[in-house]
Amino acid sequence: FHFQQQRHPPLLLGWMFLVLPFLPASNLFITVGFVVAERVLYIPSVGWILLVVYGMQISWTACPRRRSLITTGIALLLILGCYKTVLRNRDWTSRETLLRAGLRSLPHNAKMHYNFANFLRDMSQPNRAILHYQLALWLWPTYASAHNNLGTLTMGDQAEQHFLAAIKAQPGHVNAHYNLGQLYRKTNRTEECIRMLQKCVSLDPAYTPAYLVLARLATGPAAGALLRHVVRLQPRSPDHLAEYASWLYQNGKWLPSLKYYLKAMEVSPSHRASLLGTVRILRSRGQWPRVHQLITR
Secondary structure (H helix, E strand, C coil): CCHHHCCCHHHHHHHHHHHCCCHHHCCCCCCCCHHHHHHHCHHHHHHHHHHHHHHHHHHHHHCHHHHHHHHHHHHHHHHHHHHHHHHHHHHCCCHHHHHHHHHHHCCCCHHHHHHHHHHHHHCCCHHHHHHHHHHHHHHCCCCHHHHHHHHHHCCHHHHHHHHHHHHHHCCCCHHHHHHHHHHHHHCCCHHHHHHHHHHHHHHCCCCHHHHHHHHHHCCCHHHHHHHHHHHHHCCCCHHHHHHHHHHHHHCCCHHHHHHHHHHHHHHCCCCHHHHHHHHHHHHHCCCHHHHHHHHHC
């Protein structure tokens, strides 16, 4: 159909903008996160504005004697909109103010407490972060990421219980497997640690932290193969290049070691470990002019 054939095309268009884009964020068909919902809801606001403007236009034409009242209403609406915008802009001043605003609006939302706990953890406030992770889990007992992050802030059996709970709630949670493996490593449960790290790389074959820990637990050629695999996964990481170069040097392969140290310095010319490793190799080979060149550059 054509809008030109309709008696009130702005009314129809306004309702379409208001209703149709809202459906994906309504959770009627699929469940969506608040991030998706918040962005989708900008479009229905276009429909609301169209309806308000169209209603004011009709009122202005139909009620000429009340135009002063209509003008006052429009002015009040604009002032209210500006006031709410100023308040909302204050909420967006920083990450903390935005998260606090979310908690005020949705105090019983587990994700709000989880996000605020993440902020507190980043701000080195572990005790307060633990409290909000616990609140998130009280609201959503099978919240895998909250269990995992809470496990990183606790110790011993309590940490293990949270990592296991995260894995039970979400068997594919790579970070929970890795963190549990690290916990087992610290408590000298090496076999269990290796099993968890192997599970990590089976879930995510590109998960380099697990390969690095496995390499440090391995001996001989197995360690070198794991480090070489990490370098293939992240060839632009000077830290990984330098670690593999160090292993090569320790195993008597000074020339390949020098090659990887130089690769790391191509990526990051001031990379300390690579610079020291290169100097050590050149000095051992009697290349004093090149050593002097590296030190004084």
